[in-house]
Amino acid sequence: MLNSCLAQSIIKRGGSTFQVSQLCRKCLKRPESNITVRRLLSSKQASPVVKLGDEVYYGTFEKTLKYVKLFSLINSAVVLSAVPFLMTQNWEKLRKYRATSAFAITSAVAVGVVLPVFLHTMSKKYVTHMFYNWDTKHFTLRYYSLFLRKKHLTFAPEDVSMPLKTGFATHLVKERPFFIAKQYFYNENLYGKFLGF
CATH class of the missing domain: 1.10.287 (Helix Hairpins)
Known part of the structure:
Protein backbone atom coordinates (compact mmCIF):
# COMPACT_ATOMS: atom_id res chain seq x y z
CA MET A 1 0.00 0.00 0.00
CA LEU A 2 1.44 3.32 -1.07
CA ASN A 3 1.29 6.54 0.86
CA SER A 4 -1.39 8.99 -0.34
CA CYS A 5 1.04 11.83 -1.06
CA LEU A 6 3.54 9.74 -2.97
CA ALA A 7 4.52 11.74 -6.03
CA GLN A 8 5.87 10.05 -9.15
CA SER A 9 8.38 11.88 -11.29
CA ILE A 10 10.46 11.03 -14.34
CA ILE A 11 14.07 12.20 -14.34
CA LYS A 12 16.05 12.34 -17.58
CA ARG A 13 19.83 12.40 -17.12
CA GLY A 14 22.13 11.99 -20.08
CA GLY A 15 20.64 9.22 -22.22
CA SER A 16 19.00 7.47 -19.27
CA THR A 17 15.53 7.84 -17.81
CA PHE A 18 14.75 7.19 -14.15
CA GLN A 19 11.35 6.79 -12.56
CA VAL A 20 11.47 8.07 -8.98
CA SER A 21 8.79 8.22 -6.33
CA GLN A 22 9.27 10.72 -3.52
CA LEU A 23 7.57 11.38 -0.21
CA CYS A 24 6.82 14.76 1.26
CA ARG A 25 8.38 15.50 4.65
CA LYS A 26 5.13 15.34 6.62
CA CYS A 27 4.17 11.86 5.44
CA LEU A 28 7.42 10.09 6.30
CA LYS A 29 6.23 8.80 9.66
CA ARG A 30 5.47 5.22 8.63
CA PRO A 31 7.37 2.94 6.25
CA GLU A 32 4.50 2.49 3.79
CA SER A 33 6.21 3.15 0.50
CA ASN A 34 9.42 2.42 -1.29
CA ILE A 35 11.39 4.61 -3.68
CA THR A 36 12.48 2.64 -6.70
CA VAL A 37 14.79 3.92 -9.35
CA ARG A 38 14.08 2.07 -12.56
CA ARG A 39 16.37 2.54 -15.48
CA LEU A 40 14.30 2.28 -18.62
CA LEU A 41 16.47 0.63 -21.23
CA SER A 42 15.57 -0.44 -24.73
CA SER A 43 12.79 -3.01 -25.03
CA LYS A 44 15.29 -5.75 -25.93
CA GLN A 45 17.03 -5.61 -22.54
CA ALA A 46 15.58 -6.33 -19.11
CA SER A 47 15.43 -3.20 -16.98
CA PRO A 48 17.34 -3.46 -13.68
CA VAL A 49 15.63 -2.04 -10.59
CA VAL A 50 17.70 -0.49 -7.81
CA LYS A 51 15.83 -0.17 -4.50
CA LEU A 52 17.16 2.79 -2.60
CA GLY A 53 14.31 3.06 -0.11
CA ASP A 54 12.53 6.16 1.20
CA GLU A 55 14.15 9.55 0.83
CA VAL A 56 14.91 10.69 4.38
CA TYR A 57 17.37 13.54 3.77
CA TYR A 58 17.73 16.32 1.22
CA GLY A 59 20.70 18.68 1.17
CA THR A 60 19.42 22.08 0.11
CA PHE A 61 22.63 23.21 -1.59
CA GLU A 62 22.46 20.56 -4.33
CA LYS A 124 32.75 15.56 -2.43
CA LYS A 125 31.88 15.49 1.27
CA TYR A 126 28.49 17.14 0.78
CA VAL A 127 25.57 14.68 0.84
CA THR A 128 22.74 15.72 -1.48
CA HIS A 129 20.25 12.91 -0.73
CA MET A 130 19.93 10.03 1.69
CA PHE A 131 17.60 7.06 1.47
CA TYR A 132 16.58 4.46 4.03
CA ASN A 133 15.59 0.94 3.04
CA TRP A 134 13.17 -0.40 5.66
CA ASP A 135 13.68 -4.02 4.58
CA THR A 136 17.47 -4.17 4.81
CA LYS A 137 17.81 -1.43 7.49
CA HIS A 138 20.53 0.23 5.41
CA PHE A 139 21.02 3.84 4.39
CA THR A 140 22.20 4.95 0.96
CA LEU A 141 23.69 8.41 0.54
CA ARG A 142 24.24 10.30 -2.70
CA TYR A 143 27.03 12.76 -3.50
CA TYR A 144 28.68 14.12 -6.66
CA SER A 145 32.02 13.18 -8.20
CA LEU A 146 34.48 15.57 -9.85
CA PHE A 147 32.62 15.46 -13.18
CA LEU A 148 29.12 15.77 -11.62
CA ARG A 149 28.35 12.06 -11.68
CA LYS A 150 26.01 10.80 -8.97
CA LYS A 151 27.75 8.43 -6.58
CA HIS A 152 26.01 6.23 -4.01
CA LEU A 153 27.32 4.70 -0.80
CA THR A 154 25.25 2.10 1.05
CA PHE A 155 25.96 1.58 4.74
CA ALA A 156 24.52 0.31 7.99
CA PRO A 157 24.04 2.61 11.02
CA GLU A 158 26.98 0.82 12.70
CA ASP A 159 29.28 2.29 10.01
CA VAL A 160 28.59 5.88 11.15
CA SER A 161 30.80 7.70 13.63
CA MET A 162 31.49 11.28 14.62
CA PRO A 163 34.92 12.67 13.66
CA LEU A 164 37.28 13.71 16.40
CA LYS A 165 38.60 16.66 14.41
CA THR A 166 36.21 19.38 13.40
CA GLY A 167 36.16 20.67 9.85
CA PHE A 168 33.86 20.47 6.90
CA ALA A 169 32.97 16.85 7.73
CA THR A 170 30.37 16.23 10.42
CA HIS A 171 30.17 12.41 10.22
CA LEU A 172 32.40 9.54 9.16
CA VAL A 173 30.60 6.92 7.07
CA LYS A 174 32.73 3.81 6.49
CA GLU A 175 35.74 5.91 7.53
CA ARG A 176 35.00 8.51 4.82
CA PRO A 177 34.21 12.10 5.87
CA PHE A 178 30.83 13.57 4.87
CA PHE A 179 28.91 16.73 5.68
CA ILE A 180 25.45 15.68 6.91
CA ALA A 181 23.31 18.29 8.66
CA LYS A 182 20.77 17.14 11.23
CA GLN A 183 18.18 19.75 10.20
CA TYR A 184 17.93 18.34 6.65
CA PHE A 185 16.55 15.01 7.87
CA TYR A 186 12.80 14.80 7.36
CA ASN A 187 12.27 13.28 10.81
CA GLU A 188 14.36 13.33 14.01
CA ASN A 189 13.69 9.62 14.60
CA LEU A 190 15.40 8.89 11.28
CA TYR A 191 18.42 10.87 12.40
CA GLY A 192 18.50 8.65 15.49
CA LYS A 193 18.38 5.56 13.28
CA PHE A 194 21.20 7.04 11.21
CA LEU A 195 23.35 7.37 14.33
CA GLY A 196 22.45 3.83 15.43
CA PHE A 197 20.10 4.65 18.32
Whole structure:
Protein backbone atom coordinates (compact mmCIF):
# COMPACT_ATOMS: atom_id res chain seq x y z
CA MET A 1 0.00 0.00 0.00
CA LEU A 2 1.44 3.32 -1.07
CA ASN A 3 1.29 6.54 0.86
CA SER A 4 -1.39 8.99 -0.34
CA CYS A 5 1.04 11.83 -1.06
CA LEU A 6 3.54 9.74 -2.97
CA ALA A 7 4.52 11.74 -6.03
CA GLN A 8 5.87 10.05 -9.15
CA SER A 9 8.38 11.88 -11.29
CA ILE A 10 10.46 11.03 -14.34
CA ILE A 11 14.07 12.20 -14.34
CA LYS A 12 16.05 12.34 -17.58
CA ARG A 13 19.83 12.40 -17.12
CA GLY A 14 22.13 11.99 -20.08
CA GLY A 15 20.64 9.22 -22.22
CA SER A 16 19.00 7.47 -19.27
CA THR A 17 15.53 7.84 -17.81
CA PHE A 18 14.75 7.19 -14.15
CA GLN A 19 11.35 6.79 -12.56
CA VAL A 20 11.47 8.07 -8.98
CA SER A 21 8.79 8.22 -6.33
CA GLN A 22 9.27 10.72 -3.52
CA LEU A 23 7.57 11.38 -0.21
CA CYS A 24 6.82 14.76 1.26
CA ARG A 25 8.38 15.50 4.65
CA LYS A 26 5.13 15.34 6.62
CA CYS A 27 4.17 11.86 5.44
CA LEU A 28 7.42 10.09 6.30
CA LYS A 29 6.23 8.80 9.66
CA ARG A 30 5.47 5.22 8.63
CA PRO A 31 7.37 2.94 6.25
CA GLU A 32 4.50 2.49 3.79
CA SER A 33 6.21 3.15 0.50
CA ASN A 34 9.42 2.42 -1.29
CA ILE A 35 11.39 4.61 -3.68
CA THR A 36 12.48 2.64 -6.70
CA VAL A 37 14.79 3.92 -9.35
CA ARG A 38 14.08 2.07 -12.56
CA ARG A 39 16.37 2.54 -15.48
CA LEU A 40 14.30 2.28 -18.62
CA LEU A 41 16.47 0.63 -21.23
CA SER A 42 15.57 -0.44 -24.73
CA SER A 43 12.79 -3.01 -25.03
CA LYS A 44 15.29 -5.75 -25.93
CA GLN A 45 17.03 -5.61 -22.54
CA ALA A 46 15.58 -6.33 -19.11
CA SER A 47 15.43 -3.20 -16.98
CA PRO A 48 17.34 -3.46 -13.68
CA VAL A 49 15.63 -2.04 -10.59
CA VAL A 50 17.70 -0.49 -7.81
CA LYS A 51 15.83 -0.17 -4.50
CA LEU A 52 17.16 2.79 -2.60
CA GLY A 53 14.31 3.06 -0.11
CA ASP A 54 12.53 6.16 1.20
CA GLU A 55 14.15 9.55 0.83
CA VAL A 56 14.91 10.69 4.38
CA TYR A 57 17.37 13.54 3.77
CA TYR A 58 17.73 16.32 1.22
CA GLY A 59 20.70 18.68 1.17
CA THR A 60 19.42 22.08 0.11
CA PHE A 61 22.63 23.21 -1.59
CA GLU A 62 22.46 20.56 -4.33
CA LYS A 63 21.64 22.95 -7.20
CA THR A 64 24.15 25.55 -6.05
CA LEU A 65 26.81 22.86 -5.79
CA LYS A 66 26.07 21.61 -9.29
CA TYR A 67 26.21 25.12 -10.79
CA VAL A 68 29.47 26.02 -9.05
CA LYS A 69 31.14 22.78 -10.11
CA LEU A 70 29.83 23.14 -13.66
CA PHE A 71 31.15 26.71 -13.86
CA SER A 72 34.50 25.57 -12.52
CA LEU A 73 34.78 22.74 -15.05
CA ILE A 74 33.83 24.98 -17.98
CA ASN A 75 36.26 27.64 -16.76
CA SER A 76 39.02 25.03 -16.54
CA ALA A 77 38.31 23.74 -20.04
CA VAL A 78 38.47 27.25 -21.50
CA VAL A 79 41.63 28.21 -19.65
CA LEU A 80 43.48 24.97 -20.38
CA SER A 81 42.53 25.08 -24.06
CA ALA A 82 43.82 28.69 -24.30
CA VAL A 83 47.24 27.90 -22.79
CA PRO A 84 48.68 26.17 -25.91
CA PHE A 85 47.52 29.13 -28.03
CA LEU A 86 49.26 31.57 -25.70
CA MET A 87 52.45 29.50 -25.69
CA THR A 88 52.73 29.67 -29.52
CA GLN A 89 52.49 33.47 -29.65
CA ASN A 90 55.42 35.49 -30.87
CA TRP A 91 57.40 36.17 -27.73
CA GLU A 92 59.56 38.79 -29.45
CA LYS A 93 56.63 41.22 -29.42
CA LEU A 94 55.96 40.48 -25.76
CA ARG A 95 59.59 40.73 -24.63
CA LYS A 96 59.09 43.88 -22.58
CA TYR A 97 55.96 42.32 -20.99
CA ARG A 98 57.62 38.98 -20.31
CA ALA A 99 57.06 38.99 -16.53
CA THR A 100 53.42 40.00 -16.90
CA SER A 101 52.81 37.31 -19.54
CA ALA A 102 54.45 34.61 -17.43
CA PHE A 103 52.39 35.67 -14.41
CA ALA A 104 49.16 35.62 -16.47
CA ILE A 105 49.83 32.14 -17.86
CA THR A 106 50.80 30.78 -14.44
CA SER A 107 47.67 32.28 -12.89
CA ALA A 108 45.49 30.86 -15.64
CA VAL A 109 46.89 27.35 -15.18
CA ALA A 110 46.48 27.64 -11.41
CA VAL A 111 42.82 28.66 -11.82
CA GLY A 112 42.28 25.95 -14.43
CA VAL A 113 43.75 23.14 -12.33
CA VAL A 114 43.83 24.13 -8.66
CA LEU A 115 40.32 25.60 -8.39
CA PRO A 116 38.43 22.48 -9.59
CA VAL A 117 40.55 20.21 -7.41
CA PHE A 118 39.95 22.44 -4.38
CA LEU A 119 36.20 22.63 -5.05
CA HIS A 120 36.04 18.88 -5.49
CA THR A 121 37.84 18.16 -2.23
CA MET A 122 35.30 20.36 -0.43
CA SER A 123 32.15 19.32 -2.28
CA LYS A 124 32.75 15.56 -2.43
CA LYS A 125 31.88 15.49 1.27
CA TYR A 126 28.49 17.14 0.78
CA VAL A 127 25.57 14.68 0.84
CA THR A 128 22.74 15.72 -1.48
CA HIS A 129 20.25 12.91 -0.73
CA MET A 130 19.93 10.03 1.69
CA PHE A 131 17.60 7.06 1.47
CA TYR A 132 16.58 4.46 4.03
CA ASN A 133 15.59 0.94 3.04
CA TRP A 134 13.17 -0.40 5.66
CA ASP A 135 13.68 -4.02 4.58
CA THR A 136 17.47 -4.17 4.81
CA LYS A 137 17.81 -1.43 7.49
CA HIS A 138 20.53 0.23 5.41
CA PHE A 139 21.02 3.84 4.39
CA THR A 140 22.20 4.95 0.96
CA LEU A 141 23.69 8.41 0.54
CA ARG A 142 24.24 10.30 -2.70
CA TYR A 143 27.03 12.76 -3.50
CA TYR A 144 28.68 14.12 -6.66
CA SER A 145 32.02 13.18 -8.20
CA LEU A 146 34.48 15.57 -9.85
CA PHE A 147 32.62 15.46 -13.18
CA LEU A 148 29.12 15.77 -11.62
CA ARG A 149 28.35 12.06 -11.68
CA LYS A 150 26.01 10.80 -8.97
CA LYS A 151 27.75 8.43 -6.58
CA HIS A 152 26.01 6.23 -4.01
CA LEU A 153 27.32 4.70 -0.80
CA THR A 154 25.25 2.10 1.05
CA PHE A 155 25.96 1.58 4.74
CA ALA A 156 24.52 0.31 7.99
CA PRO A 157 24.04 2.61 11.02
CA GLU A 158 26.98 0.82 12.70
CA ASP A 159 29.28 2.29 10.01
CA VAL A 160 28.59 5.88 11.15
CA SER A 161 30.80 7.70 13.63
CA MET A 162 31.49 11.28 14.62
CA PRO A 163 34.92 12.67 13.66
CA LEU A 164 37.28 13.71 16.40
CA LYS A 165 38.60 16.66 14.41
CA THR A 166 36.21 19.38 13.40
CA GLY A 167 36.16 20.67 9.85
CA PHE A 168 33.86 20.47 6.90
CA ALA A 169 32.97 16.85 7.73
CA THR A 170 30.37 16.23 10.42
CA HIS A 171 30.17 12.41 10.22
CA LEU A 172 32.40 9.54 9.16
CA VAL A 173 30.60 6.92 7.07
CA LYS A 174 32.73 3.81 6.49
CA GLU A 175 35.74 5.91 7.53
CA ARG A 176 35.00 8.51 4.82
CA PRO A 177 34.21 12.10 5.87
CA PHE A 178 30.83 13.57 4.87
CA PHE A 179 28.91 16.73 5.68
CA ILE A 180 25.45 15.68 6.91
CA ALA A 181 23.31 18.29 8.66
CA LYS A 182 20.77 17.14 11.23
CA GLN A 183 18.18 19.75 10.20
CA TYR A 184 17.93 18.34 6.65
CA PHE A 185 16.55 15.01 7.87
CA TYR A 186 12.80 14.80 7.36
CA ASN A 187 12.27 13.28 10.81
CA GLU A 188 14.36 13.33 14.01
CA ASN A 189 13.69 9.62 14.60
CA LEU A 190 15.40 8.89 11.28
CA TYR A 191 18.42 10.87 12.40
CA GLY A 192 18.50 8.65 15.49
CA LYS A 193 18.38 5.56 13.28
CA PHE A 194 21.20 7.04 11.21
CA LEU A 195 23.35 7.37 14.33
CA GLY A 196 22.45 3.83 15.43
CA PHE A 197 20.10 4.65 18.32
